[in-house]
Structure formats: C-alpha cells, structure tokens
Amino acid sequence: MTIETGVLQRYSEGAEAVQPELCCPVDYDRELLALLPQEIIDKDYGCGDPSRYVQKGDVVLDLGSGSGKICYMAAQLVGDSGKVIGVDMNDDMLNLARKYQVEMAVKIGSANVEFVKGQIQDLALDLAAMNQHLAENPIATAEDVIHLRAWQEKQRKESPLIADNSVDLVVSNCVLNLVHDSDKEQLIQEIFRVVKPGGRVAISDIVSDELVPPHLKADTHLWSGCISGALQEHEFLQAFVAAGFVAVAYDKWESQAWQVVEGIEFRSVTITATKPSSEPCLDKGHAVIYRGPFSKVYDDEGHVFYRGQRMAVCERSCKLLTSGAYADHFIGIAPVLEQSPQNWHHAPGALRPAAETKGAAHKADCASSGCC
Ligand SMILES: C[S@@+](CC[C@H](N)C(=O)[O-])C[C@H]1O[C@@H](n2cnc3c(N)ncnc32)[C@H](O)[C@@H]1O
Numbered sequence: 001m002t003i004e005t006g007v008l009q010r011y012s013e014g015a016e017a018v019q020p021e022l023c024c025p026v027d028y029d030r031e032l033l034a035l036l037p038q039e040i041i042d043k044d045y046g047c048g049d050p051s052r053y054v055q056k057g058d059v060v061l062d063l064g065s066g067s068g069k070i071c072y073m074a075a076q077l078v079g080d081s082g083k084v085i086g087v088d089m090n091d092d093m094l095n096l097a098r099k100y101q102v103e104m105a106v107k108i109g110s111a112n113v114e115f116v117k118g119q120i121q122d123l124a125l126d127l128a129a130m131n132q133h134l135a136e137n138p139i140a141t142a143e144d145v146i147h148l149r150a151w152q153e154k155q156r157k158e159s160p161l162i163a164d165n166s167v168d169l170v171v172s173n174c175v176l177n178l179v180h181d182s183d184k185e186q187l188i189q190e191i192f193r194v195v196k197p198g199g200r201v202a203i204s205d206i207v208s209d210e211l212v213p214p215h216l217k218a219d220t221h222l223w224s225g226c227i228s229g230a231l232q233e234h235e236f237l238q239a240f241v242a243a244g245f246v247a248v249a250y251d252k253w254e255s256q257a258w259q260v261v262e263g264i265e266f267r268s269v270t271i272t273a274t275k276p277s278s279e280p281c282l283d284k285g286h287a288v289i290y291r292g293p294f295s296k297v298y299d300d301e302g303h304v305f306y307r308g309q310r311m312a313v314c315e316r317s318c319k320l321l322t323s324g325a326y327a328d329h330f331i332g333i334a335p336v337l338e339q340s341p342q343n344w345h346h347a348p349g350a351l352r353p354a355a356e357t358k359g360a361a362h363k364a365d366c367a368s369s370g371c372c
Helices: 003-016 038-042 069-078 091-099 101-108 127-136 142-158 181-194 220-224 233-243 315-321 324-329
Strands: 059-063 083-088 113-117 167-173 195-208 246-253 259-261 264-274 286-290 296-298 304-306 310-313 330-333
Touching: 003 091, 003 220, 038 069, 038 091, 059 069, 069 083, 069 101, 069 113, 069 167, 083 091, 091 101, 091 113, 101 113, 113 127, 127 142, 167 181, 181 195, 181 233, 195 233, 233 246, 233 264, 246 324, 264 324, 286 304, 286 315, 310 315, 315 324, 315 330, 324 330
Parallel strands: 059 083, 059 167, 083 113, 167 195
Antiparallel strands: 195 264, 246 264, 259 264, 286 310, 286 330, 296 304
16 A cells, blocks of 8 residues: 555545544534534544634635535634635545535525635645546556556646635645655645635644654554654645745744654644735835844745834835734834835835834834735
C-alpha cells in the first residue's frame, strides 16, 4: 500500500462507519452545527474550526471536505451572495457530503454549496471529467498514457476545476498533512494560485514539534491517521511564506498535544495568511504606527516598523497592515490631503512627518482602518 492508496482506503472506511481514532476534540460553533444532520457531525475527522474565518459574501473553497461539515457551516455564513466549494478525491466521502445537499439547501434557504472531485495538490484537474474521459478512452497501452497526459494538460488550461484568483477564502480541516511530502510545495502553490489577490487562507491542521523521521513517515497507518505526514511547526508557516503569502501567523495553537509518538508531539493548529493585493504600491502620503510591545518588527518583505513612530507606507501596505493578523498591531493613518500618487521612492525605514498626517485619522469614513 502507498501513502495515497492508504489515505483513500482509510477515508472510504471513515465514510462508511465512524472511526473514533481519527477524531480530534474540537469546539465548534453550536449554532452552526444545529442545522447539520447527525451523520455529518459523527463522521467529523477535523482538528480545528476554520469556519470561524468565513465572512458574508465569500467564495469559500474547503480542501478535503470529507463529510461536508465545514462546507455546510460556511454555507450558513456566506449567505446568498457567497458560495462554498468542497473538494475531495474520495468518492465515498463525496457521496456522503452530497447525500444531504438538498436537505441542507432547504434548511439554509440557499443552494450555495457544491462538492467536486479533485486532488488538492492539483486543483486545476477535474477528476470527474477525467473519469468520463477514461470511460470513453480506456488506457491499454503506454501511448494511451501519453495521450492522457496531453488531455490533462489541455483540461487544466481550458477548463480548470478551480480557476486562478477565484476564491476569497481557502479553508481546510486536517487534510494538508495527508498529502505526500513530494506534493506539498505544489499544494501550497495551488492554494496561492486559486486565492484572489487580497484573499485569505485559514487552515487547521496537525504540526509536529520535531521533524518526523523516515521510519514514521513510511508507516502508512500513521500517515492516514493525520500524524506522520504533519509538517514541523516552523516548516508549516515557512511553506506559506515561500509560496508568496504575507501576514502568515498561528492564530490557534493547542497547548495540549493530540498524540505523542516516539516523543514527538503532534498538535492541532490553525494558520491564517493573506495573498498580497495586486494594487501597485503608490505613495499617497499614508503612515502606520506599530503599537508595540516590541521595540521594532520586520514584515516578510523586510520592511522595519519602529514602535510608536509614524512610518511612511504606500496605501496598499497601509490597508494590509491594518487587516488580518496584522490588524491588532498597527494604527493606520491617512494623509491630511491625499497626494497625487507617486511610485514608491522612500528609503527603508522612512518616517512620515506628523504634519502630513495630522488630523486625518479622525476622518469619519476612516474609522475602521484609518487607511482610506
Ligand atoms: C481527516 S479527513 C478531514 C475531513 C473534513 N475536512 C473534516 O473536517 O471532517 C481528510 C479528508 O481529506 C480527503 N483527502 C485526503 N487527501 C486528499 C487529497 N490529496 N486531495 C483531496 N482530498 C484529500 C480525504 O478523502 C478525507 O475526506
């Protein structure tokens, strides 16, 4: 058995009957659970609650949607103007989630959830379309495999399962660790590809405190049980930074390990991250003040922010630093009079004179971020 076939088999069993070994205690929002069928609640193999990050109107993508629990919780939050897409590679899990689609649409008052078949490390490839193609073009020879690869390339390009820049929020609950190590970098690049510029990620998963040694990684039962495929706690964050995300942070961190294997602690965490906006960095006279408590901080682009100083930033950075994981740490200040936009020309660590921003933070329409 390989890692992938082990994962397929384990979650087919999990769709058929509850697997208590795969359950990790999670404190979900009871109001959102109230509408869910008991079978979906029982066949819960998550380790966190990324539904907490869903906003009204979001297009949400749930990676490894399983029984559909997080999708049906998110569907109650996005409303009619949003939508939720669950992707899973396992037909038994997809069938379980789809079994309740009509019932849930009636209860929620909106048919705003769909479940699609795909591998989360290859979100462009539509596996349902591939099954249909294979039914019409069975594989019998090596040449057939070459033709299949050409078909896959065309399908990814011309009708991707999940299009570029199409999702406001990517969520996932205890799935990234199940993807083969050799595919993990591509997986996170795929997440980056599908999120809209300025869009968000909220992922609950299992991390280890130390690197997992090869003999544990080779254990397919430990892997499919969400243990030995876990990334080490620093590697996990760095993988998102390397893909181009900013504001990458641990929002939740279970102090109590879920499992300890050969002295390695495996625990549940939730990370949040943002894809940078595509707006150009134009200087219109904005500033941010880092609140502290540290004397200075650096962001992932190497910008430094000194505690209590009005630091010159472009409008795009001002919006970014006053939202998401940064929001509690910065005060955004708009210019008194908006300057005509100029390409960014300040030296790193440049300050913004108070005279240029005085009074602007009190503009009524700047109340939330100060960056308007
Ligand atoms: C641990 S369960 C989590 C299910 C669900 N997120 C929840 O909270 O209950 C993992 C799910 O991810 C799916 N899965 C695992 N690896 C996958 C992959 N590479 N691509 C798509 N789905 C995958 C499995 O089929 C299974 O439904």
